[in-house]
Amino acid sequence: MNALxxxxxxxxxxxxxxxxxxxxxxxxxxxxxxxxANGAGKTTTMRMVLGLIYPDSGxxxxxxxxxxxELLQGLGYLPEERGLYPKVKVSDxxxxxxxxxxxxxxxxxxxxxRWLDRFGVPEYYGKKVEELSKGNQQKIQFIAxxxxxxxxxxxxxxxxxxDPVNVELLKSTVKELRDGGSSILFSTHRMEHVEELxxxxxxLHKSNPVLQGNLKAIKKQFPRERVVxxxxxxxxxxxxxxxxxxxxRHEYGYELMIADEAAGRPILELAMTQTNVTRFxxxxxxxxxxxxxxxxxxxx
Amino acid sequence: xxxxFWTVVGFTAKNxxxxxxxxxxxxxxxxxxxxxINLPYIISxxxxxxxxxxxxxxxxxxxxxxxxxxxxxxxxxxxxAYYEAQEKPELKFVPIADAGSAxxxxxxxxxxVSDDLVDGYxxxxxxxxxxxxxxxxxxxxxxxxxxxQSLSTALQAVKMEAVIDSGGISDELKxxxxxxxxxxxxxxxxxxxxxxxxxxxxxxxxxxxxxxVYVIIFMxxxxxxxxxxxxxxxxxxxxxxxxxxxxxxxVAPLKxxxxxxxxxxxxxxxxxxxxxxxxxxxxxxxxxADTLSGYGIxxxxxxxxxxxxxxxxxxxxFFLFATLFAAVGSIVxxxxxxxxxxxxxTMLSLAGFYICIFSGLNSPGSMLIKVSSFIPxxxxxxxxxxxxxxxxxxxxxxxxxxxxxxxxLACGWLSAKIYRAGVLMYGKKPSMKELFKAMRxxx
Numbered sequence: 017m018n019a020l021x022x023x024x025x026x027x028x029x030x031x032x033x034x035x036x037x038x039x040x041x042x043x044x045x046x047x048x049x050x051x052x053a054n055g056a057g058k059t060t061t062m063r064m065v066l067g068l069i070y071p072d073s074g075x076x077x078x079x080x081x082x083x084x085x086e087l088l089q090g091l092g093y094l095p096e097e098r099g100l101y102p103k104v105k106v107s108d109x110x111x112x113x114x115x116x117x118x119x120x121x122x123x124x125x126x127x128x129x130r131w132l133d134r135f136g137v138p139e140y141y142g143k144k145v146e147e148l149s150k151g152n153q154q155k156i157q158f159i160a161x162x163x164x165x166x167x168x169x170x171x172x173x174x175x176x177x178x179d180p181v182n183v184e185l186l187k188s189t190v191k192e193l194r195d196g197g198s199s200i201l202f203s204t205h206r207m208e209h210v211e212e213l214x215x216x217x218x219x220l221h222k223s224n225p226v227l228q229g230n231l232k233a234i235k236k237q238f239p240r241e242r243v244v245x246x247x248x249x250x251x252x253x254x255x256x257x258x259x260x261x262x263x264x265r266h267e268y269g270y271e272l273m274i275a276d277e278a279a280g281r282p283i284l285e286l287a288m289t290q291t292n293v294t295r296f297x298x299x300x301x302x303x304x305x306x307x308x309x310x311x312x313x314x315x316x
Numbered sequence: 317x318x319x320x321f322w323t324v325v326g327f328t329a330k331n332x333x334x335x336x337x338x339x340x341x342x343x344x345x346x347x348x349x350x351x352x353i354n355l356p357y358i359i360s361x362x363x364x365x366x367x368x369x370x371x372x373x374x375x376x377x378x379x380x381x382x383x384x385x386x387x388x389x390x391x392x393x394x395x396x397a398y399y400e401a402q403e404k405p406e407l408k409f410v411p412i413a414d415a416g417s418a419x420x421x422x423x424x425x426x427x428x429v430s431d432d433l434v435d436g437y438x439x440x441x442x443x444x445x446x447x448x449x450x451x452x453x454x455x456x457x458x459x460x461x462x463x464x465q466s467l468s469t470a471l472q473a474v475k476m477e478a479v480i481d482s483g484g485i486s487d488e489l490k491x492x493x494x495x496x497x498x499x500x501x502x503x504x505x506x507x508x509x510x511x512x513x514x515x516x517x518x519x520x521x522x523x524x525x526x527x528x529v530y531v532i533i534f535m536x537x538x539x540x541x542x543x544x545x546x547x548x549x550x551x552x553x554x555x556x557x558x559x560x561x562x563x564x565x566x567v568a569p570l571k572x573x574x575x576x577x578x579x580x581x582x583x584x585x586x587x588x589x590x591x592x593x594x595x596x597x598x599x600x601x602x603x604x605a606d607t608l609s610g611y612g613i614x615x616x617x618x619x620x621x622x623x624x625x626x627x628x629x630x631x632x633x634f635f636l637f638a639t640l641f642a643a644v645g646s647i648v649x650x651x652x653x654x655x656x657x658x659x660x661x662t663m664l665s666l667a668g669f670y671i672c673i674f675s676g677l678n679s680p681g682s683m684l685i686k687v688s689s690f691i692p693x694x695x696x697x698x699x700x701x702x703x704x705x706x707x708x709x710x711x712x713x714x715x716x717x718x719x720x721x722x723x724x725l726a727c728g729w730l731s732a733k734i735y736r737a738g739v740l741m742y743g744k745k746p747s748m749k750e751l752f753k754a755m756r757x758x759x
Contacts, residue, residue: 063740066565067565068561068564068565068740069740085568088565088566088567088568089566091565093561093562093565095558095561095562097558098557098558099557099558099559099560099561099562100557100559101553101554101557101559102557104331108327108330108331109559112323112327113562113563113566115323116320116323116324116563116566116567117566160562161562
C-alpha cells in the first residue's frame with residue numbers, strides 16, 4: 017500500500033489551470049521529488065495533498081484512505097515561506113503546533129529539546145523567533161514540521177536560504193526521516209539535492225507533468241553525450257574527430273559533446289597518443305540538463 | 317477531539333495575557349479609573365471646600381447706632397450666626413473699618429479684596445419698598461453663583477427668622493414653617509415587566525440605574541472594539557506570517573477560529589474583572605464612599621437583576637461582533653489594510669452605542685430604542701438601556717435574546733465560511749465575487 021497516491025488530479029483557478037492531471041505514488045520510506053520552474057504548480061499540488069485546497073477532480077489517497085480531519089495529525093508541512101509567530105518564543109509555538117497535532121505537551125517538549133540539540137542550537141529554546149537568523153528560523157520551521165513523527169511530510173523548498181553546512185545538516189535529517197519510514201514529498205529548484213535524495217520524480221511544466229518516473233530510468237532514457245577528458249598536456253585535433261559536436265577547454269582538460277557513445281573511444285585513443293590521460297568519462301546526463309532539456313523543449 | 321480547540325484557546329489567552337503591551341494598557345486604564353473615582357475626594361481636599369469663603373462688610377459706627385430691624389450690622393451678625401450653625405460654614409464675614417466717606421469706604425473694601433483679606437464684599441442699600449435692604453455682592457469673579465446662591469438662601473432664612481422672632485410665633489409653628497417640603501418621585505410598573513423598575517425605586521436608585529446602564533454599555537462598547545480589533549489583527553498577523561498554513565493543516569479551521577474568539581473572550585473577561593475589582597475597591601474605600609454617597613452614588617443601590625441581564629447581553633453582544641471581526645481579519649492579508657476593513661463593523665457598533673447614549677438615556681421608552689432593542693447589532697446596548705431605565709415586558713427581553721442567539725449562529729456560520737476561504741487568499745483584498753466563489757469551493 018502506498019503511503020500517498022495522486023490520481024489524475026486537476027485544479028483550476030478561474031480560467032487558469034494550475035495543475036493539469038497529475039498522478040504519482042509515494043511509497044513508505046521514500047522521498048519523492050516534485051520539480052518545476054516557478055509557477056509550475058508544485059505548491060498547488062502540495063496544498064491539495066495537505067487538504068488546504070480541494071482538487072477539482074481526481075483522487076488523493078493516504079495509505080489507501082481518502083482525506084479526513086484525523087489524517088491531519090499524520091501530516092507534516094514545511095512551507096516555502098516562514099510560517100512562525102515572530103514574537104512568540106520558540107518553545108511556546110513549537111509545543112503549541114505539536115499539541116494541535118495531537119502530541120502531549122511533555123512528549124513534545126522532550127522532542128523539541130532533542131531536535132534543538134541535534135541541530136546544535138539548544139539555546140534557542142526560550143528565544144523569540146524574530147531574534148533568530150533566517151537560516152535558524154528555517155531549522156525551527158523544520159522542527160515544527162517533523163516534531164510529531166508524521167507519516168507523510170511535505171517539504172516545499174526545504175533548503176532555501178540555508179548555508180552549505182546547514183543544507184548538509186538538514187539533508188542528513190531528511191534521510192533519517194526517510195529511513196525511519198516517513199514518506200516525503202519534496203520540491204526544490206536545486207537539482208543536485210534531488211539527485212542525492214529522490215528515488216522517483218515528476219517534472220511539472222506550466223501545470224503539466226512532463227516527465228515522470230524513476231530517476232535512474234529517466235537518466236537512461238537520455239543519451240550520454242558529454243565526455244570529460246582530463247590530461248597532463250594539450251591534445252590537438254579533437255574537433256576533427258567524427259561524432260564530436262563541440263569542444264570546450266577547461267583548466268583540467270576538455271569537455272566534449274558527442275553525438276553518440278561510439279564517439280568516445282576515438283577521443284581516448286587520440287588523447288593517449290599525445291599525452292597522459294588522468295581521467296576519461298562518458299558522463300551521465302545530470303538532472304539539471306534533463307530538466308532544461310525537458311522544460312526548454314516545451315517552451316516552444 | 318476537542319483537544320485542538322482548547323489548545324488554541326489556551327495559546328491565544330496565554331500569549332495575550334503575557335504580552336507587555338496588554339499588561340501596560342490594563343494597568344494604565346486601571347490607574348485612570350482609580351483616579352476618576354477618587355477625584356471628587358481629591359478635589360474636595362484641594363479646593364478648600366472645608367474653608368469658608370471670606371466676605372467683607374463695612375463695619376460702620378453710624379449704622380450700629382440705628383435701631384431699625386434690619387441694619388447692615390444686624391444682618392451680618394444674623395448671617396454669622398446662620399453660617400456658624402452649619403457643620404461646614406460656607407461663608408465667614410470679615411469686618412472692614414469705616415473710613416469716613418463713601419468713596420474712601422469703597423476704596424478700603426477694594427483694597428481688602430486685592431490684599432486677599434476677603435474674596436468679595438457685600439454692601440447694603442436701603443430699599444423702603446421691601447422693608448429689607450437691597451444687597452449687592454461684589455467680587456472679582458464674573459458670576460459667583462456658589463456664593464450668591466448661598467447668600468440668597470441665608471438672607472432669606474435670616475429675614476424670615478428675624479420677622480418671625482419679632483412676631484412672637486411659637487417654636488412649634490416656627491419648626492413647621494422652616495421644615496422643607498418633601499417630594500419623592502417613584503417609578504412604578506404597570507405590567508409584568510422584566511426591567512429593574514417597578515419595585516418602587518427611589519430617585520437615588522434611579523440615578524444609580526442610569527449610571528450603571530451607562531457604565532455597562534460603555535464597557536460593552538469598549539470590550540467589543542478592543543477585543544474585536546485584537547481578534548481581527550491576530551488573525552491577519554497569522555495570515556501574513558503564514559503560520560495560518562501550518563495552523564489549518566493541524567487543526568480544523570472552525571476550531572482555530574472559535575478557539576481564537578473564546579481565547580480572546582477570556583482575556584477580555586480577565587481585563588474586565590480587573591477593572592471591576594478596581595472600581596469596587598475604590599468605591600468602598602471609606603473616604604470615597606462618603607464623598608460619593610454625597611453625590612448619591614453607592615454600590616448598594618445597583619439592582620442585581622439588571623446586572624444579570626447586562627451580563628447576558630454582554631455575552632451575546634460580544635460573540636456576535638467577535639465572529640464578524642474574525643471574518644474580516646481572515647480576508648485581509650496585511651495588518652496595514654485592517655483598519656479600513658473593520659470600519660463597517662466599527663460603525664455598526666458605534667451606531668448602536670450612540671443611539672443609546674443620545675436617545676436611550678433621555679427617553680428609554682422611545683420608539684427608536686424599542687425597535688433597536690430587537691435589531692441584533694444594536695440590541696445588546698438598547699435592551700440594557702430599556703431594562704435599566706424603563707420596564708420592557710419579559711417576552712420582549714427573551715425575544716431579543718433569542719434573536720441575538722440566532723444571529724450569532726448565522727454570523728458564526730457565515731464567518732466560518734469566510735474564514736475558511738479567506739485564510740488562503742493572499743495579495744489584494746478579494747472582491748465580493750471572488751470571496752463568494754472561494755466560499756462555495758469549501759462546503
